[in-house]
Amino acid sequence: MNDRILITVTVNGAPHEREVEPRLLLVQFIREELGLTGTHIGCDTSYCGACTVLLNDLPIKSCTMLAVQADGYEVRTVEGLEKDGKLHAVQDAFSEHHALQCGYCTPGMLMSACHLLETNARPTDLEIRKSIQGNLCRCTGYSNIIKAIASAADKIQEVSGQEVAGGNPV
């Protein structure tokens, strides 16, 4: 039980080398070893999605993965969304559309939404719903979250359109 294993996980662009117990969950690694408490724990059966992070760009429930399984992988958490003091479009949209109340599910929601927008530039209402079907929110009744993600998609389109028009393709 105490035979620790050396792992290296890149989190939000920075590599972290740690010796961990094999039974340590990835979410515990993120929260307790790295102090990134934006990723939350809400259940133990992968139902609620409060612990959703991106692992090599795919959304996973970090309460259902061991830290040692993430050895060599790149993890993105909510703390990595803001770049150079500028919020990600989906973060802005969540606030603008009142897509959060207590904010506990929000980091997981944002990561699932981020993955959707990285893989589907113009998602339909149903595609948005499916992208967060594994993320439970008890406060909002979901409709503002759907609106926020749709609005973020529009915003990203608008910005990338302007950048293309300005001769500066992304």
Next chain:
Amino acid sequence: MTWVGKSLQRKEDGRLIRGQGLFADDEHSDSMLHLYILRSPYAHARIASIDVSAAQALPGVACVLTGSDIKEQCVPYMQLGPAPCDKIVDLPLATDKVIFQGEPVAAVAADSAAIAMDAGLLIEVEYEMLDAVVDPEEALEDKILLHEAAATNRTYHDVFEYGEVDKAFSDAAHVVKINRLHFHRFASTPVENNACTAEWNQRGDLDFLCNNSFAGFSMQLLAPSLRLPVEKLRIRSYDIGGSFGVKIWNYVYMALAALASRKCGGRKVKWSETRTEHLQGSGHGNERTFLDTEVALDKDGVITAIKSRHIDDCGAYPRYEPLGCIIWAQVLPATYGVRNFRIDFTQTVTNKCPVVPNRGYSRMQHLWFMERIVDICAHELAIPADEMRLKNYIREFPYETPNGCIYDSGNYPAMLEKAKQMIDWDGWKQKQIEAREQGRLLGIGIGTTLDSGTNNFGQAQIMNPNLPFSGNSEVCIICLDLDGSVVVSLGTGPSGQGHETTTSQVVADELNIDPSMITVRTGFDSAWNAFSGHSGTYASQFAVSGLSAVYGACQKLKAQMRQLAGFMLKADAAELEFGVGEEGPQLSVKGTDKSINYWFMSNLVNSNNALLDDSLADVTLNVRHVYRPPFEVPDTEKKFGNLTLTYAAQLHIAVVEIDTDTCRPNILAYAAIDDCGKVINPQIVNGQVAGGTAHGIGAVLMESFDYDEVGNLLTATFSDYCPLTVMNMPDVQYGSIETPSPFSYNGAKGMGEGGGAPLHTLSAAIQDALYAEGIIVTDSHHSAPRVFERLRAPNREATVSVESRRVGAQ
């Protein structure tokens, strides 16, 4: 610029969308200990022995607690109910027996959560199984006793009688009898579980960072149980990941972290509940059975009297829950003009998880009952659902109910009309005819409900005259800090309701400054922020009690600021105006360039006071205001008095089709109209309405705490309980009307709980779909398996009877 009434983007969001909230489980240090609670796998069993030696010997274990350890250290928690509740021994750990599955039996503190759990699993508990009782009617037979010292499972009984019930029944044109209705057990299950850290240092000071949502009250019950003066107890919360009332009662378990901390020499101990622990042992919403209901109606279908027997099942320990035996009476007649009532109300314990106040607390159960009555009577007397409501709605306000509650304002017919238009009532009525011709089960249902806000704690004395609670209060402290910044603190400890934002809106309007210039401290802190013994977020009241405290504090601060500015600027108070100048927020003399900014005012009071004279001795620029609603203690004998200050209303209409293959009710259309008087922040209000709607829909379609006959909870993980996901949430059309409350300074009515409108509405829609099949909807839960069972066994003949007679000379 006026900020109240605008959808100001929330101040809370900045930290929450960055993952920078501070939730109770976020506090972490390598030196802290972690608590594991070992819980009973049985619903009812005697503890023959507990052997903790192997656990204690495990490296990394700091201490182990059992019931026998803590029996000496704790006074049993206060139960609010009358005798025999005083005989109930409720301690943080079971002592000689366990009475619900999930009851704590032992606790281990260790260097890591994993070691604590390893050690917990090494504890050997020998149980002697006892028969369990999970059915409330069976529990009332007292054949199986939970609390032997109480000698009965019945924790409350009384009769609430108003008007002339017998006369109304003898005069009735129709009497509708419904033998049994049942409101099922569910809870709002916030995504954040209960958690805390506790540090009980060797000087005797106990400090909690927790997510309790009614801390002003909870600390009064927790401190005496730990034999601690309240002054030694510091309770803090920061961000709370949803409560919906459920986190009011988590201090019962917080005590274990404290006791472990003390036993370990004052080391900090963290406790984080798992989801299964939350579902088994945290708190459920209350379950109520309605028996032998009789409804008297006149020839036109106007309800004149109701008599019924209600049984509340409060689970293993009554704790706060006896309040549920009176809180329903805030909405005795619901939205209807019925004047004659006889409600026989009983509460019983059973071998199930204790019940706690859950969104819509106690009123929702009664409002569902009233809506079922109205709906069933309409069907039985062949009166269209909308006409039945219109015949019976209260129309004049303020309206005094038969038990002395004052409904402040409202317009239920206007809400009905608006909802009908929004959903296209006539269109759906036509589609329903066509659907029925095709053999489809399509129904349209109306639910009218109330969200009574700012409760009068005096109602507790109707239930137990010995309780030292009445009225209500909230507190606000507002000050100009040393640098002149405006800082506000409150005791509410919100869990997503945006109090920092709406408070800023009120203060900004009062001081004529921008909301960004105001700091509202996050969370509850008994050592640092304002609070009273009523402080918390509960009972749909912030817009009234919280913001009235803020408004009152602003008036006191402004008076002092005018006095100080008048002195310095040599101007009359009437000449001064609040605003923002080149050097920030200021007071200026109208029509001149003379002004004084907040920094200088604070400087004068705090650091530069030789400039002031004695006339300014009381100017502190740091004021505390307690808002106290105008309540009296009710007449406890007659059970009469005003129990709540404001009555927000909701009216929903749903169209539901039952899938004839799967039996699943599918929502085809849904409209929700809200009236909470003057709205402070429309976006926040809409968020609360939408959230409450989702909870109700989830409870109807998905969520139920199901126990087997020996008291095992069968829905003890999220994968079994299945809280509503985005895939089950229908599109809802929202609308509102605004009837300002005459009883609040701002015309607002407290809101947020929502009154369980979808439970009434979907039950009515399903009733409409199934009535022709010989089915009466008698339960509030309608998952596909339940609908399947109901379709297999039509119940109308066994459930309802109607006696009609010609009365009087018409």
